[in-house]
Amino acid sequence: MSELAREVDVDRRRLYEVREEAREALVGRFDISGEEPQVVEDEAGGYRTEDKVLFYLPVTVGYLKRAIIALRVVTPASIRDIVALLVILFGQSAAWSFGKVQAVLTEAGERAEQFSRGVELSSIQGFVADEMFSQNRPVLAGLDIETQYLFLAQVRESRTGEEWKAVLQKLQLDQHLNPKRVVKDAGTGLASGIEAAFPGIEQRDDMFHAVLKFGKARFYLERRALGAISNEYECEEKRGKGADEAARRRAGQEWREAKDHAARAIDRFDAFEKLCIEAEQLLKLTQPHTGDLYLAEEVSSGLKRIGLAMMEIRGDHARNAGRYLKNRAPGLALHLQALRQELLKVAEAAGGEALTRAATRLYQAVLDAKSKTGPEPRRQAATEELRVAIRNLATEADGNPQRVQQAMKVVFPVLDRRERASSAIENFNSVLRPYLVVHKNVEQNFLNLFQYYWNMRTREWGRRKGTSAYEQLTDARVADWLETLGYPRPMANAPSAN
Numbered sequence: 001m002s003e004l005a006r007e008v009d010v011d012r013r014r015l016y017e018v019r020e021e022a023r024e025a026l027v028g029r030f031d032i033s034g035e036e037p038q039v040v041e042d043e044a045g046g047y048r049t050e051d052k053v054l055f056y057l058p059v060t061v062g063y064l065k066r067a068i069i070a071l072r073v074v075t076p077a078s079i080r081d082i083v084a085l086l087v088i089l090f091g092q093s094a095a096w097s098f099g100k101v102q103a104v105l106t107e108a109g110e111r112a113e114q115f116s117r118g119v120e121l122s123s124i125q126g127f128v129a130d131e132m133f134s135q136n137r138p139v140l141a142g143l144d145i146e147t148q149y150l151f152l153a154q155v156r157e158s159r160t161g162e163e164w165k166a167v168l169q170k171l172q173l174d175q176h177l178n179p180k181r182v183v184k185d186a187g188t189g190l191a192s193g194i195e196a197a198f199p200g201i202e203q204r205d206d207m208f209h210a211v212l213k214f215g216k217a218r219f220y221l222e223r224r225a226l227g228a229i230s231n232e233y234e235c236e237e238k239r240g241k242g243a244d245e246a247a248r249r250r251a252g253q254e255w256r257e258a259k260d261h262a263a264r265a266i267d268r269f270d271a272f273e274k275l276c277i278e279a280e281q282l283l284k285l286t287q288p289h290t291g292d293l294y295l296a297e298e299v300s301s302g303l304k305r306i307g308l309a310m311m312e313i314r315g316d317h318a319r320n321a322g323r324y325l326k327n328r329a330p331g332l333a334l335h336l337q338a339l340r341q342e343l344l345k346v347a348e349a350a351g352g353e354a355l356t357r358a359a360t361r362l363y364q365a366v367l368d369a370k371s372k373t374g375p376e377p378r379r380q381a382a383t384e385e386l387r388v389a390i391r392n393l394a395t396e397a398d399g400n401p402q403r404v405q406q407a408m409k410v411v412f413p414v415l416d417r418r419e420r421a422s423s424a425i426e427n428f429n430s431v432l433r434p435y436l437v438v439h440k441n442v443e444q445n446f447l448n449l450f451q452y453y454w455n456m457r458t459r460e461w462g463r464r465k466g467t468s469a470y471e472q473l474t475d476a477r478v479a480d481w482l483e484t485l486g487y488p489r490p491m492a493n494a495p496s497a498n
Helices: 002-008 012-030 061-074 079-090 098-117 161-175 188-197 207-238 245-282 296-311 316-350 353-371 376-396 401-416 423-439 444-456 469-474
Strands: 039-041 047-049 126-134 137-144 150-155 181-184 202-205
Touching: 061 079, 061 098, 061 444, 079 098, 098 444, 126 150, 126 188, 126 423, 137 161, 137 423, 150 161, 150 444, 161 188, 181 188, 188 202, 202 207, 202 316, 207 245, 207 316, 245 296, 245 316, 296 316, 316 353, 316 401, 353 376, 353 401, 376 401, 423 444, 444 469
Parallel strands: 126 181, 181 202
Antiparallel strands: 039 047, 126 137, 137 150
16 A cells, blocks of 8 residues: 555545445445455365455446346246346346346347348258157257257247248248258158148158157066066965965966966067167168168168068057058158268368278277177177277278378268258257256247247367357357347446446
């Protein structure tokens, strides 16, 4: 303080007076306590300052609007949750009513809808489509495979082909959506609506639902087999026991029946398990221990054969899974035709066909090793295949690290874009679902706002880390998604409301 007094040529007592005046002004302006920060002793015997002021924020009306909108879409929060949080975070001065908060969100949803309608969609070549339900009302969703841009999130009265046709044709007319292919599940309304909107579009069936179908059936049959084995053991414990000869004979008969039932259940599971392993192999990209892609016809006919065999196994679960696989077989194989053509195009840049096959084999081996599913021998085999695939690629590249890197750099991105699963749209559904549960209903205004946030937020993981879907689709970078929506950051020197 003495040094400062000398520097500004002011008496020290005057500086102390100025400091006190400033402290009183801050206390009055920000409603903070004038007491010294509370010092608390921690477990280690040291000290930490609990109430140390880190920074001050200019809490303007605009700032509160930004907070309200962010709370609505960044986390599943109802309007009443937001009303409560405003007071907790900013004090009684931010005690806005339910209606006032709702009005802010309604306006934001309208702005989001207007913004999304102005986005050009002609660059979308392939998309995934799905539907989910909230309060018995379907939400139709569509998402660009390449960028993960969500171009459709609409609540409708039904999920018929006519509904799908209407929403897709409007996007086609207004925003020039004209894709070449779609990945979808087995919904008949979805398929007919897409075909009506985009005649002749390539409709690929989603691998996710196929694997889910026979995976559920496999789990069911396994549990039935284990239950039958357990029952057999229980009956065996009772065999030879009983109050009289008739009871003992009855116990013996029950054991024999339980033993036969367990044997049949085990046989059913073993037969289905074998077919599942065959199907899983056909749904991979390459034939075992090679870099050769499966032929589409080979996969289609193989899956049909497996589906028919599943349908012959007793039980509704096996039959339903087999029927699904048989009916979806052609669509599940479609992606291989396009993938083969794409690999042929890049073969020269990758270093030749041999290096392309070696890189493809390595790609499949990496996928298998990362999955870490199945019994231990299968996981060990996957790890060994990964080692062999690495050595094979190095051999084909004559031990040249640059050639290895070039082959992987060219081939892996092509395989990443194989477009055969709807996991992206399933991820969107899983993120949206908690919001709809908290809201207890689904409103189009919220979907508009959530769609905008989904597309404009900067992603923090995965190969698209550091970008937004909107940026990838349009090449326009967004620094602040709220500011783009018309809610700028408050100025640091904003004037006081007083």
